[in-house]
Amino acid sequence: MSKFAKKKDGELPAVSTASLPDIVFMLLFFFMTVTVMKDSSVMVKNELPVANQIKKLEKKERVITIYVGSPNNEFQKTFGTEPKIQLNDKFANPTDVGDYILMERAKKSQDLQNFLTTSLKVDKDANMGLISDIKLELRKVNALKVNYTTGSGDAFNNLD
DSSP states (O other), X not given: OOSSOOOOTTOOOOOOOTTHHHXXXXXXXXXXXXXXXXXXXXXXXXXOOEEXXXXXXXOGGGEEEEEEEOBOGXXXXXXXSSXXXXXXXXXXXXXXXHHHHHHHHHHSOTTTGGGOEEEEEEOTTSOHXXXXXXXXXXXXXXXXXXXXXXXXXXGGGGGO
């Protein structure tokens, strides 16, 4: 008789699943820390005008965004087709802009409050009267640093 037993051919050892929960939770925590939540969805038509002399804003945490344009198709039955102002996820009047800026400014840290920029993302078909009303409200709350967001291209394409 032999001292050593022969192994059976083709039989694989069982896979250990002891470390599986650790791997799953490690992946979960990774995706929780790197995922960025979207602030708001755009509810207005936002076809930006183009310009050839543009500069990118470097620090997004210093920017307060205001969208202006005609409502998307799903909101046109309720709000019509005239250009509207969108602050976060709701439509607003020009008189609400000042309160919105003060509220957003209060959410920021004290050292960033003096460096905030108001970014206007205005549809190229929006009327200038609404933009003037927004600028008046921004002056009232001393939000004088204003940025107009545009796309890159030839400015003569805006004349269409």
